[in-house]
Amino acid sequence: MARAIKGAGATKIAAVTNIDNIAEIKHTHTSELVIALCGPIGSPIGNVAKTFKDCLEKKFGYNYAHILKLSQQIEKFRGQAPSGNEYKRVKYLIDKGDELRETYGAGVLAELAVSEIALDRQKSKDGAETFEPRRVCHIIDSIKNQQELDLLRLVYRDMVYVVGVFAPQSRRTKSLEKKGMSLQEIYTLIDRDSGEEFAHGQTVRDTFPNADFFLRIDSNSDSQVEARVKRFLNLILGVKVMTPTYSETAMYAAASAASNSACLSRQVGAAITDDKGDVIATGWNDVPKAGGGLYAADPNGDPKDDNDLRCWNKGGKCHNDDEKNLIADTLVGELVAAGMIAESDKEKVKKAILANGKLKNLIEFSRSVHAEMHAIINAGKNGITLVGGKLFVTTYPCHSCARHIVAAGISEVYFIEPYRKSLATKLHDDAITEDESDTNKVRVLPYDGVAPVRYLKLFRVPPDSRKSKGVLLAVDPRLSQPRFDKTLEALPTLEAVVVKRLKEKNLI
Numbered sequence: 458m459a460r461a462i463k464g465a466g467a468t469k470i471a472a473v474t475n476i477d478n479i480a481e482i483k484h485t486h487t488s489e490l491v492i493a494l495c496g497p498i499g500s501p502i503g504n505v506a507k508t509f510k511d512c513l514e515k516k517f518g519y520n521y522a523h524i525l526k527l528s529q530q531i532e533k534f535r536g537q538a539p540s541g542n543e544y545k546r547v548k549y550l551i552d553k554g555d556e557l558r559e560t561y562g563a564g565v566l567a568e569l570a571v572s573e574i575a576l577d578r579q580k581s582k583d584g585a586e587t588f589e590p591r592r593v594c595h596i597i598d599s600i601k602n603q604q605e606l607d608l609l610r611l612v613y614r615d616m617v618y619v620v621g622v623f624a625p626q627s628r629r630t631k632s633l634e635k636k637g638m639s640l641q642e643i644y645t646l647i648d649r650d651s652g653e654e655f656a657h658g659q660t661v662r663d664t665f666p667n668a669d670f671f672l673r674i675d676s677n678s679d680s681q682v683e684a685r686v687k688r689f690l691n692l693i694l695g696v697k698v699m700t701p702t703y704s705e706t707a708m709y710a711a712a713s714a715a716s717n718s719a720c721l722s723r724q725v726g727a728a729i730t731d732d733k734g735d736v737i738a739t740g741w742n743d744v745p746k747a748g749g750g751l752y753a754a755d756p757n758g759d760p761k762d763d764n765d766l767r768c769w770n771k772g773g774k775c776h777n778d779d780e781k782n783l784i785a786d787t788l789v790g791e792l793v794a795a796g797m798i799a800e801s802d803k804e805k806v807k808k809a810i811l812a813n814g815k816l817k818n819l820i821e822f823s824r825s826v827h828a829e830m831h832a833i834i835n836a837g838k839n840g841i842t843l844v845g846g847k848l849f850v851t852t853y854p855c856h857s858c859a860r861h862i863v864a865a866g867i868s869e870v871y872f873i874e875p876y877r878k879s880l881a882t883k884l885h886d887d888a889i890t891e892d893e894s895d896t897n898k899v900r901v902l903p904y905d906g907v908a909p910v911r912y913l914k915l916f917r918v919p920p921d922s923r924k925s926k927g928v929l930l931a932v933d934p935r936l937s938q939p940r941f942d943k944t945l946e947a948l949p950t951l952e953a954v955v956v957k958r959l960k961e962k963n964l965i
Contacts, residue, residue: 725741743826855879
């Protein structure tokens with residue numbers, strides 16, 4: 458048994474040992490980055506990938522930035538895509554990508570990317586077993602479903618940043634037309650890319666909202682793309698003093714408000730800003746209570762508060778779903794009574810009715826006030842005008858909220874998560890548009906900037922990290938370090954798990 462070190466020098470030895478330990482651990486930290494791009498078909502993802510590569514290599518001192526195209530992995534295992542016809546080429550890649558995911562798992566393309574990154578690190582050391590920190594970035598072009606995103610985050614944690622790249626549909630359509638596609642072909646691919654109805658398919662519509670940074674490309678200007686990419690890199694590498702935009706603060710306020718919701722379906726938050734960008738009201742979706750306002754948690758922390766009559770505490774069921782079930786039962790009963798279906802087919806017919814989009818998408822029977830309406834009500838309580846204001850909401854507004862937004866005089870709406878059930882533009886095409894250039898209507902646009910989940914991590918800095926002896930610290934971009942240290946000790950182990958699974962699937 459080792460003897461305890463005592464005496465006056467013990468504290469000094471312990472302090473030195475502690476410093477040595479810290480220095481040794483810090484030596485394992487790496488500047489490596491993984492940037493995964495995600496976006497709907499027709500968005501300039503390739504251009505954004507190249508811009509990241511150029512900026513990292515030329516302005517931030519990265520030894521190299523390697524673009525990993527997942528489409529090349531598809532061709533590697535399923536054959537070269539046909540050339541000469543862009544529609545057939547893209548359709549082939551989607552078909553074969555789905556086939557690979559169905560056969561080997563929904564995250565297989567991300568697994569292959571991890572294998573490539575691990576192999577690249579070994580090559581840089583001539584196959585040696587030790588791993589040294591490197592100034593390298595791998596840019597993945599592009600992930601298409603949630604399992605791919607989940608795998609990358611499990612392996613690389615804070616080292617991976619997911620960037621959602623979006624261009625207005627008019628621009629995406631024009632880009633695909635230039636490649637020789639007809640409008641029918643374009644819309645077919647856009648619908649399929651957005652969200653296929655099976656787990657191994659492309660689900661960009663569901664994956665995109667989980668990005669760390671949203672990049673909306675609304676012009677053909679390369680300088681616009683470069684400026685946005687540089688800002689993001691300055692943020693994650695801590696090069697400059699960076700503060701959030703009004704839009705980022707407003708969307709963070711909306712996301713924070715959403716956490717108040719106890720809705721059994723989804724938590725939604727909204728924030729309204731005035732024409733100067735200041736947040737003037739927030740709201741979330743939940744059940745209203747007599748006397749005004751919404752139900753809230755018991756301030757004394759009682760989880761069984763009898764005065765809280767939200768759905769979770771009133772039968773524990775979603776009343777919207779309950780009413781839709783009653784409608785289906787009524788319809789089936791009427792069909793049986795009319796002799797149109799047999800009694801034995803009741804359950805089968807009911808299941809088909811409930812699965813139908815028209816009934817499935819009904820939201821009229823929810824007890825909750827929607828987040829947008831709650832924000833508008835809160836502004837009204839304080840006598841605040843909303844004319845010319847902007848609304849930031851975590852989910853695309855439903856058609857019911859849309860008419861209130863128009864009536865309130867709000868000029869712009871920004872959202873993160875799409876909402877397939879919304880009929881906003883269909884029912885109110887005279888007043889609402891998704892066209893960025895149409896300023897005569899209420900514009901509903903995808904959000905652009907740092908995602909709320911990264912807001913505090915990227916904009917909150919340690920005390921005195923910006924100055925030394927009262928003077929602003931100057932950071933050389935070429936020597937900058939990622940804000941969130943990642944030790945190399947864990948990486949090879951996690952990558953090895955993925956590589957082992959690929960070997961078991963005979964893919965490497």
